[in-house]
Amino acid sequence: MLRSTGRDGADRRDTAARLLSVAVRVLPADQREWGTAMQAELGALTEPDERHRFAAGCAAAVGTRPAVWRRVGYALLPAVIVAGVVLWSASIDWAPRRWGVVAFAAVLAVVAELGVVGPLGPVGRTRAARFTRACGYLLVGVLAVELDLSIAHKDNNDLTGVPVLSVVLAGYLAATLATTSRRAAATSRSLLLGLAGGVIAAAAWGVVVLLAPPIPPGPNLAAALVAAGMAVAVLLAPRRDPKAALRAALIAGTTGALLIFNAVVILSSVGPAELIPSLVPHALTPADRLANSRIELVDPYLWLLLLGWFVAVAQWAAARSPAIPAVVAPPPAPAAVAPGPS
Structure with a gap:
């Protein structure tokens, strides 16, 4: 041969x-x-x-390695989602709106990809890191679907919100990925305390809304409860580690803001009429007042989403471990020379 x-x-x-x-x-x-x-x-x-x-x-x-299949699958999933959005959006008649919807999904897909094969990944080895990252994907993903549907069904040609919302949600997602990566300094306790603080804030807001409807027409109560959830995370964090308390508070802030904003978006669409405040009193019929109030309810809470975005930026900045300076060993002392005979 x-x-x-x-x-x-x-x-x-x-x-x-x-x-x-x-x-x-x-x-x-x-x-x-x-x-x-x-x-x-x-x-x-x-x-x-x-x-x-x-x-x-x-x-x-x-x-043949299962870990390889998982890694490849995670890397390809964002591209598959964008391809699905491209196919789904084909029914949108106005081309700028259609490609705005696609671009919105593509920005988040790129950030998600950075959490798999880029500088925001891979995910930490602890269960707390994986659970926190999964919660971040869920909260941002559900909100992205809601906003994409809203953009797709708008009846005007105003697309200025697309780049703004893309940057805001990308910031939330990047903060979650940075905090849960293997390079992050956040401990499991900080991650779980942060999630708990955010859930407490959102649960308190939900209790107030259900016991004293309707939903507040502005985000003041929500912002105050998010701040309270951050304070709870600080109080429960180890006092000997102020940086851990800071990271827990920041995670609580982003989690609480996302949870409450998601709740407002969902309730404004499908919530019972008694939960919807009358924001358009001059509409012709009660049905028009309710429909228009549902639309107007979300807008004031965009300020809560923006406030949480600033917290997310701080969370991203606090995620990385500080560089450990190299310790330079002192030079060996010169050997003593025995004195010669006098």
Whole structure:
């Protein structure tokens, strides 16, 4: 059998190296040493056919790892979601509105991708980090669906809210990803306390609304309860670690703001009439007053969403661990010289 030589042999050697390099890149971080060992073993092989078989076998072995399938699936999921939005939005007649809806989803997909293969990932190894990230995906994702549907069904040509909402929700999502990545400094206790503080704030707001309807027409009560939830997170955090208390408070602030805003959006659409304040008293009929009030109710609460966005920016800034300065060992002391004979 003739051996591959010359340029063809060199091409096959390069193909084997590229194939193995791609396979190693999809390995989780805690399995990269195995990939490095495979690349070192490939470097010791000289025959192109042998190198190609070895690289193909290693790639097949990598492909059998469940962790690899999860990693690839997470990486492809944002692109799949954007493709679904593109297909779903095909029924929107006005092209600028359709592509505004698609762009809104694409911005969030890019941020989500950074949490898988970019600087905001991978997710931390603790259950608290994974749970907190899942909650962030859920809150931002549900709100993104609600807002995308609202944009798609608008009856005017005003699309100024699309870039603003894209930046705001991207900030919330990026803050969650940064706080729950393996590079983050937040402890499991800080993450869980932050979630608890946000849930307490949203639950208190819900109790007030149900016991004393209608929904407040402005965000003052919601903002005050979010601040109270942040204070609860600080009080329950370890006092010996002020940075942990700060991170817990910031997580409580973003969680509470997202929960309450989500609740307002949902209740304004499907909530009973007694929960909807009369915001358009001059409408012609009671049905018109209710329908227009449902539309107008969400707008004041955009200030709550914006306030939470500033908290999210601070959460992102506080997520990273401070760099540990390198300790320089002092030079060894010179050896003592024994005195010579006098």
